[in-house]
Amino acid sequence: MKERYDVTVIGAGPAGLLAAKALAQNGFDVAVLERKQDPAAITRACGQSLLPPNEYFFGDIFHYNERDKRFCFSVSGLSFPYTGPVKSLYNWHMFSPGMKKMQFGCGEEKKTAPIALSYDKDVLIKDLLRDIACDHVDVCAGTEYTDMQFGPGTIVVKAGEKAFQSSFVIAADGTNSRVVQKLGYNSNRRHIANLYVQSCFIKGFKPPHDNAIITAVTFVDEKPVYLFLLPRAEGDEWNFIILTLEAGVDLTAAYDRITKDARFAAWFKAAKKTKEFAAIEYIYSPIQRPFRNNVLIVGDAGACQELECLGAMLTGWKGGLAIAAALKEQELGIMPRAIAQYEDWWLNTYIKQYDYQDYLSIFGIAYMFSKPEVIDYVFGLMGDESFPATFNPYRAVGLLGGRLQSLMPRIMQERPDILQVLAGTMSLFPSDIMGQTLKK
Ligand SMILES: Cc1cc2nc3c(=O)[nH]c(=O)nc-3n(C[C@H](O)[C@H](O)[C@H](O)COP(=O)(O)OP(=O)(O)OC[C@H]3O[C@@H](n4cnc5c(N)ncnc54)[C@H](O)[C@@H]3O)c2cc1C
Incomplete structure (x- = not known):
């Protein structure tokens, strides 16, 4: 570990790791601080499906390059290794409380493009960590950002007793970001709701449709609860996610009630949990201008609820490149423009094209x-x-x-x-x- 870095990245999720990759490939010294002891051990609920491979998203289009085992983004030129399993998902079936169904996509047999790729997030993070280690990024696991101090030309990032000095910071600490709170952004954002999530991997699930995503709106004690079921990338495991905006819903009890409910019981008759996860998201309106005090906010940290992994990765990658260019501008003593360009990209690519009100409609x-x-x-x-x-x-x-x-x-x-x-x-x-x- 060095005393001073060019950039400190907070958070080793998809956004932070790609920001670090962009900076390190440009020859800059980068420290990534991650509060988890094992950054690749996923504990937070996630559908672990990459979407959408069949359309542009955040100005880019991605695919899995089987030959070289890499995810590739054809517009930005980003690509990174991924050695885990991938499963193509073709349809999305959405059930109402009375089991009326709407369907997106009309079947694998028609050889349509997949609507999502199921993957293993532990492997993705592990592969990214290995990739950036080759570019000499210092990943400090078990290091939780606690505070930040600003001096002339230097930001000191505190992580308990440890301190990291750098010229710029990239905040990629995800939804409920502590950095965003520290920088005062939340006082100008609108707090809309909280989302409470429990999820598990299950074996023995009998799906009503194969290679498809299944979602349902249901009610527990008259309170709305949303179910998401996604096939895991390998074997016959499924990822079962229960979400609610209602603080009063006991999600553990909801799992028992839903899996025994006559509408779903046949699907879950032989289901056994193999791994459990949870998440809480404080849903705010998005940040409009994500750069302040030499700190750039990327990934979910600056978004309304979630950017999806693809959005998080692209903002991390683009944000990392913007800071690399800003460091170069400083070195050369030329007029700064890289960060303003990134802010324009964020505004035009996310804020203007992906209305957060639309995102909220899914849960609304x-x-x-x-x-x-x-x-x-x-x-x-x-x-x-x-x-x-x-x-x-x-x-x-x-x-x-x-x-x-x-x-x-x-x-x-x-x-x-x-x-x-x-x-x-x-x-x-x-x-x-x-x-x-x-x-x-
Ligand atoms: C229930 C649910 C289902 C989802 N399903 C999908 C899906 O199917 N497909 C999809 O693309 N996306 C999905 N998402 C969204 C996806 O998980 C996120 O968009 C993505 O992980 C965001 O990446 P990120 O790097 O911005 O943040 P995160 O992945 O949250 O990473 C942030 C990192 O920062 C670390 N951190 C936090 N605070 C600190 C601190 N103080 N100090 C140091 N480190 C810190 C965290 O431990 C974490 O490693 C889902 C999310 C939820 C909640």
Whole structure:
């Protein structure tokens, strides 16, 4: 460990590791601080599916290069090794409380492109750590950022008793970022809700569809709960995620109730948990300008809820390159522009193209349609025909909204009472509906 680095990166998730890679490949000294003792041991709930391989996302398009065992991003030129398993997922089946179904994608047999790639996140992080070790990055595991002090040309990052000095810091400490809080960003962001998550890998799950993502909206004690089921990349294990915005839901009890519920019991009859995870996310509106006091915020730390791994990786990579260029600008004494360009990229690629209100709509369904029977009716109407293949939440929301709009005349005829409910909620922002309902 050195006394001084060019850049300190806080957080060894996908965003932090790619930021470190970009800097180290440009010849800069980088320390990555990670609070976990083993950065590759994933403890936080994650679907472990990379999306979307069938469309542009954050200005890039990615694929898995089987021959060289690398994930490749064709626009930015980023590529990194991944030696773990990959499974292609083709369809997304979404169930209502009464098991009415909507489907995105119409089947593997049609040889459509996959909508997501299931992968092993432990292996991905392990491979990235090995990759950046070759570029001489110092990864300090078991090192939790606690505070930051700013002096002329130097930032001192404190991690308990340890101190790291550098010219720039990249904050990649994920959702609920302590650095973001320290820098005062949260006072100008809107806190919308909290998301509570428990998940597990399960064996013996009998899926209603293979190689597909299955999600469901259900209610536990009248409170909305969302289920996500994704096949693991290898073998017959599945990743089962239970999420709620309601602090009062006991997610452990919910697992027992849901797996025994008549609607799902056949799927879970022989299911056995093999590994458990959890997460809490404080959902804020996104940061608009992610650079302050020589600290650049990348990945989930600056986003609303989540950027997805792809978004986190691309912001980490681009952010790392921007700081590398800024260091070079300083060295050469030329007019700085790299960081302003990164902020423009963030604004134009994320903030302007991926409306966080759309992202929230996925978790707002139960609040926008208010009652299980309304959700059933809407799913029943909209599920007549499958939607184009996507697991991109922003695109899916656009497709759903478009179809709902086109069905309005029919709803007006069949169920004017439901139209009234929809008219009341569709003119509001999802964040307002969620905020108001959760406050009650
Ligand atoms: C339930 C759930 C399901 C998801 N499913 C998917 C999915 O299917 N596909 C997908 O692409 N994305 C999914 N995501 C989102 C994905 O997990 C994130 O977008 C991605 O991991 C963000 O990467 P990151 O590097 O920004 O943050 P993180 O992955 O959160 O990494 C942050 C790192 O910083 C470390 N850290 C935090 N605080 C400190 C500190 N004070 N000091 C030092 N280190 C610190 C953490 O330990 C962690 O290693 C899901 C998320 C959740 C919660």
